[in-house]
Amino acid sequence: AQSVxxxxxxxxxxxxxxxxxxxxxxxxxxxxxxxxxxxxxQGLQLLLKYTTGATLVKxxxxxxxEFKKSETSFHLTKPSAHMSDAAEYFCAVSxxxxxxxxxxxxxxxxxxxx
Amino acid sequence: DAGVIQSPRHEVTExxxxxxxxxxxxxGHNSLFWYRQTMMRGLELLxxxxxxxxxxxxxxxxxxxxxxxxxxxxxxxKIQPSEPRDSAVYFCASSLETGASNTIYFGEGSWLTVx
Numbered sequence: 001a002q003s004v005x006x007x008x009x010x011x012x013x014x015x016x017x018x019x020x021x022x023x024x025x026x027x028x029x030x031x032x033x034x035x036x037x038x039x040x041x042q043g044l045q046l047l048l049k050y051t052t053g054a055t056l057v058k059x060x061x062x063x064x065x066e067f068k069k070s071e072t073s074f075h076l077t078k079p080s081a082h083m084s085d086a087a088e089y090f091c092a093v094s095x096x097x098x099x100x101x102x103x104x105x106x107x108x109x110x111x112x113x114x
Numbered sequence: 115d116a117g118v119i120q121s122p123r124h125e126v127t128e129x130x131x132x133x134x135x136x137x138x139x140x141x142g143h144n145s146l147f148w149y150r151q152t153m154m155r156g157l158e159l160l161x162x163x164x165x166x167x168x169x170x171x172x173x174x175x176x177x178x179x180x181x182x183x184x185x186x187x188x189x190x191x192k193i194q195p196s197e198p199r200d201s202a203v204y205f206c207a208s209s210l211e212t213g214a215s216n217t218i219y220f221g222e223g224s225w226l227t228v229x
Binding site: 032041042043044045046049051090094096097098099100101102104106107 | 118145147156157159162169170205207209212213214215216217218219220221222223
C-alpha cells in the first residue's frame with residue numbers, strides 16, 4: 001500500500017538559511033508526487049508536482065523538489081528562507097488512477113526565525 | 115478567476131444542532147472533494163464527486179454526515195446532529211479532471227466549532 005512519511009512535524013530555520021523538508025513515500029507503481037502549502041488560516045495550494053520527465057521540479061516562490069526513485073524520496077528545498085515562507089507543507093503521493101486517491105503526509109510546519 | 119468558495123468561513127454551534135457547509139467549485143471543474151482537517155487526524159478525504167455523482171464516500175465518518183451535489187456549481191456537507199468531536203476545518207476542493215496528476219484546488223475552509 002502507498003504511504004507518505006514527512007520527517008519532522010516542525011522545522012525551524014533562520015531567515016536566509018536553507019530550507020529542507022523531507023518526504024519519503026512508498027508506492028508499488030511509478031508515483032505522481034506533490035507538495036502543497038497551507039498558509040495560516042487558508043486552504044492548501046499546489047507548490048509543485050512531479051509527474052514524468054525531469055526529476056528536478058521547480059515550483060512557486062523559489063521552491064524545488066527532486067524525485068529520487070532509488071531513495072523513494074521527494075524532498076522540498078529552498079536556498080534562502082523568507083519570513084513569508086512560514087506555513088505548513090504537505091507532501092502527497094498518488095495511490096491510484098484518480099486524484100481523489102492521493103495519500104497525504106501529516107504535514108511539516110515551517111518556522112522562520114528572524 | 116474565482117477560486118473555490120466556501121461558506122460559512124466560521125461557525126460555532128451547539129451540540130445537537132444541524133450544520134450545513136456550502137461550496138461553489140471552480141467553474142468548469144468536474145471533480146469535487148470534501149476534506150476534514152484536525153490536529154489529531156490530519157487531512158482526511160470525506161467524499162468525492164465526479165460530474166455531480168458521489169463516487170467514494172468511504173471517508174464519511176458516520177450517518178450523521180451527508181453530502182449532496184445537486185448541480186455542477188454547488189455542493190453541501192451536512193452534519194446532523196453535530197457533536198463536539200466534529201469540530202474541525204472542513205475544506206471543499208475541486209479539480210478540472212480526475213486523473214492522478216491533476217491539481218486539486220482548495221477553498222479557504224469552513225472552521226467549525228461545536229460546543
